[in-house]
Amino acid sequence: MRVAVQSQPFDVGAEVSGFTAKVRGAGAVVSFTGLVRDEGGNLSGMEIEHYPGMTEKAIRGIVEEAVSRWSLVDALVIHRHGKLAPGEAIMMVATAAPHRADAFAAAEFLMDYLKSRAPFWKKELGVGGEAWVAAKDADEDALKRW
Amino acid sequence: MRVAVQSQPFDVGAEVSGFTAKVRGAGAVVSFTGLVRDEGGNLSGMEIEHYPGMTEKAIRGIVEEAVSRWSLVDALVIHRHGKLAPGEAIMMVATAAPHRADAFAAAEFLMDYLKSRAPFWKKELGVGGEAWVAAKDADEDALKRW
Amino acid sequence: MGVFFEVAAFLAGRQVIDVLYFAWVRERIGLPRERIETSATTVAELVAELRAREERYEAAFADLSSLRVALDQELSSFDAPLAGVREIAFFPPMTGG
C-alpha cells in the first residue's frame, strides 16, 4: 500500500505497469488518473497547496478504511503538490482485488475521500488571474454513499 | 474509440500512457485490467475462445452505447483470445471524461457488458484438467443497474 | 456447395444456413461449423431438427436455458424467425472481460 505525496511529476503508465506486475492473485486492477484540464485554453496551469505532515497521514487513513471495507490485494495513491501545467497528471489511485466489483468500489471510495478529506487545495492559474477552486456540494454528497 | 481483439499480449502501462497522453480536455481517466488469476497455483493458464466477426461488432456496439450515455472524451477496449498464462492481462478498458463520475460509470458499464454480451468464452486450464468458466448470475444481474 | 445448391434449396422452399458452435456446444457436437439446408422457419424449429439428428446434438441442445443464439452475429432468441438469416451461432452464456 504505497502512498506518495510529491512535487515531482510521475509517469502514469509506468506506475500502472509496476503496480499490475506485482499483484499476485488479483484478477482486477483499476486505476484512476486526475489530469489538469485546460478549460478550452483558458487555464495556464494549477497550483496545489497541501498540509505537510497531515496529508500523508490522512491519505493513509483513507487507504486503511478502503482495505477494511473491500477485499484488496494492493492499493496505491500518488498525489502531487506545487505547480502543474495543463494535461499533467495531478494524482492517481490504483486498486487490485480478486474481483472487479471490489477494485472499482475501492477506487471510487478512495477518490471520493481524497477529494474532500485529504488536505489539498487547488488554485487555478488562468489567463485572467488566479482563483481557489471551490469545493462542490456534489463532492461532499458523494461521501454519503459509502 | 479504439477496439482491439487480438491473440498477442499487450502492455497495460504503455496503453494507459498512450491513451492518457492524447485525451485533450479530459480531467479523469479510468482504466480497468483483467488478469489471469493463478488460484493459489491451481491454474496453469486460460484459453479464450471468441466469435470472429461478431466480437468486434458487439464490442463496438457496447462502446457506442457508453458514448451515448456519458460525456466521454475517449474510450479504449483491448481483449485477448487464445492461450494465456497466470498473471497475464486478459483485457483492459480505459475511459476519459471531463469529470470522474462519468469516467468511472462508463468503465464499469463497459466491463459489465463485455462480461456478458461480448462473445468470449473462458476455459480454465488447471492442474487437474480443464473446465469452461460458468457464467455467474451476479454478472447477469450487474446489467440491471444500467 | 455453392450457388447451385442454394438456388435449388430456395426453389424447394428451403434455405441454406451456416451453423456455428462455440465453447462446450462446439465440443459436444464435435465441429465448429457446418452448412445445413433446412425448412425450419424459427430457431426453435431448427433446434428440434438438429436434436432429432444424432445423440451429440441432443446432448448439446438438451437445456436451452443454458444456451444463447446469435442470428447474423446479433444476439437473438429461440422464437426468432429464420427468414433471410445466413449465419446462426449457438453457444453458452458469454464469459468475457
Next chain:
Amino acid sequence: MGVFFEVAAFLAGRQVIDVLYFAWVRERIGLPRERIETSATTVAELVAELRAREERYEAAFADLSSLRVALDQELSSFDAPLAGVREIAFFPPMTGG
C-alpha cells in the same frame, strides 16, 4: 520561544499552540503559521480571540461554515476542546483528487 516560554504559559493556566493557515485563509491572514499563547479552552474560543485581534483575522474567520479545522493533524470541529493540542490548522474545504 522554547521550553521556558511554554512552561511559563502552562503555570499561568495558558497554553502555547502552533496555528497554521492554508489556501485563502493563509492569504487573508497574510502568514502561513504563527505560535500563540492562549487561555481559550475550545476551538471556537480561540477563533473569537483571533477575530478580536485585527481586521485580517476578522476577514478570514467571518464565515465559519466555509472553514474546516484540524487539531494535531486530525479533522475536528469548532466546539472541540483545546486541552493538550499542540497544533491547530484552519483552512477552506479541501479540493484534492
